[in-house]
Amino acid sequence: MIVDLPDTTTSKISKSLVKIREEGGAVALGRVLTLVIVTSLGEEEDAIEAANDASREHPMRVIVVSTDAHDDGSTGRGARLDAQIRVGGDAGASEVIVLRAYGAAASDQEGLVTGLLLSDAPVVVWWPGAAPDDVSASDLGRIATRRITDSSNQENPKEALLKRAASYKPGDTDFAWTRLTLWRAQLAAVLDQPPYLPVTAIDVSGASDSPSTLLLAAWLRHQLKVPVAYGTLSRAANGSSGIHGVVLTRENGPIELVRDIPNVARLSQPKQPTHDLALPRRNLRDCLAEELRRLDPDDLYGEVISQGLAELLETNDSAGDPV
Template sequence: MIIELPNTSTKAIAAELANARESHSLATGRVLTLLVAIDDEGQSRIDDTLATLRDASFEHPARVLVLISGDPEAPPRLDAEVRIAADAGASEVVVMWLRGELTANLGAVVTPLLLPDTPVVACWPEKAPAHPGQTQLGRIAQRRITNLRRDTRGMTLERLAAGYEPGDSDMMWSRITPWRGTVASALDRYPGRAVRGAEIAGAAGDPSVDLAAGWLASSLGVEVARHEARGATDFPIAHLALHCEGGDVEVAVQDAHTVRISAPELADSFVAVGERTDAECLAEELRHLGPDATFERALRGLSGVRRGL
C-alpha cells in the first residue's frame, strides 16, 4: 500500500505513520531506523534501491527513511510516500523527495521521524561521501554503510579508508564474506605451515578484490600481490595463491557457483560460492551494529598490497 503525501511536512508524515499502524494493525516491532540517502537521478534506480530495502527488511524489520535529494536551488518542498504492507516488506518505508534548502538539512528532516530507543543506521546505496561519519546522517547513526559497487563518481577505496571512523562499512566487504570463510577453511586444512606471501587475481577496479587483498595482508602479516584476472570471471576474485612452507594453497573459481581448494598432498575440494545480491549484503551489514574491527584492519592492510600486472 502506498499513501501519497504531496507538498507535506514531517509532522504530517509522522501522523500518517501512526494512522497507518492503527488502521492496518501493523506490527510495531521495528528493530532500527534505517536512513537512506540517494540523489534524484532516475526513477529506475530508485525503484531498484527500494526493492533492495524491501528484500533486506524481512530479516531486519525497520523504519526506513529514504531521502532523495533534488535541485538545491529550487523552492523548498517536501513530497513523500508512506509505504506499508506488501510495498514495504516487513518494514514501514517513507520515501521523501527534497528540494531547495531541505537538501542541505537532512538531519533536521529525519529527526522527528526516528524511532525512539532503537539503533540508527545510515546507508548510501550509490554515491558514497568521503567521510560518512562527518555527514549529518552519519553523526546521527552509530553504523554507516556505503556501496562502492554502485558509486558513479569514482569514489575509491583509498579515499574511503582515509575517512574511516569506527562504525563505517561497505557492502563490498559483505559481498566476499562466503569467500573469506572458504579461505580460512582452506588454511585450516593445511595447519602448521607459515604463509610467506600471497597473490590474488580479480576483476580490475573491483573494490571487493582490493578489500580481500587488504584483509589478507593485515591478517597474515605478509605482502599481497594484486593482479588483474585475465578474461571474464563469474566471481570478483578469480584466483588466490597463498605461498606456504611446503607448497601453495590455492582457491580458484571454477564457475559461477563453485571454487576449488587445492593444498599440497591433499585432494582438491570444491565449495559452493556464488555472487551475492545487494539485499543479501545489506542484510548482513545490519546483523551487527557495532564497529567492524576486521573491516578496519582490511582497510589499513591496503598499504601492504602491491599492484601486479
C-alpha cells in the same frame, strides 16, 4: 498499502503514520532500528527491495531520502517535499517512508528524517550509490550508529576505498568488505587444517573494477604478514567483475581457490582431491542483512581499511606491481 503525500511536511507524514496505524493495525512494535537510505531521485527501488527482504530478519522502519544529486539547494529552485508511505505487503516486515526532496528542501537531510526516527532505536545510514567523502561527518552520518557505503558503485572504486580509509571512524563499513565473507571463511577454514605450514607468499587476482579484490588482498597482507602480489584481469577473463582467485604458497605446495566461472570456485591443495565450491557474488539483500546483524563497530574492517590497505599499497607500489 501505499499512501502518497504530495507537497507535504514531516509533521503531516508523522500524522499519516499514526492514522495508518490506528485504521489498519500497522504498528511499530518490534522494530529494532531505523534504516535511512540516501539515494538520487529515480534510483530508490533496488535499495528499497533489498531493505524489504532484509526486514524479514530485521524488522525496521525504512526512511528513503531521495534528492537530485546536482541540486545542492543553492539554485533558488522552490522547496518541495513529496512523500510516500508503504506498509503491509508493499514494505515487507518494515514500514517504508520515501522522501523525495527538491530544491532547498534537499539541503537539510538531517532535518527531513529527525522527526521520523524511531525513538530509542539505533540508526543505520546506507548510501547505495554516491556517498560523502567523510560519511561520519555528514549530516546523516553524525546521527548514525552504523554507516554503510558501497565502493563498487563508485566511478573509481580504488579512489573510493582510499577516501574511506582516510576518513574511517568506528561504525563505518562498505559492501565491498561484506562481499568477502564467503571468501574469508573458506580461506580461514583451509588454513585451519593440517599441516599448519606457514604461508610464504600470496597472489590475489580479480577484475580491475573490484574493490572487494583489493580489500581481500589487504586482509591477507594484514593477517598473515607476508607479501601479497595483486593483479587485475578484465571482466571477460572469468566472466565476472569480482574476485578471480587466491593462491597461498606454502613449503609443501600452493593452495589455490580460483573462480573461473561465475558462482563456482575450484579449491586445490597439495595431495588432496580438487573440490568445486559454491562461491556466488552476494546480492544487496544478503549484504544488508549481514551488516544489520551487528550494530557495534566492525573492528576487523577498521584494521583492514585503515592499516592493511596502506600496507598492501605501499608494498606493491615499491615493488612496481599493478594495483
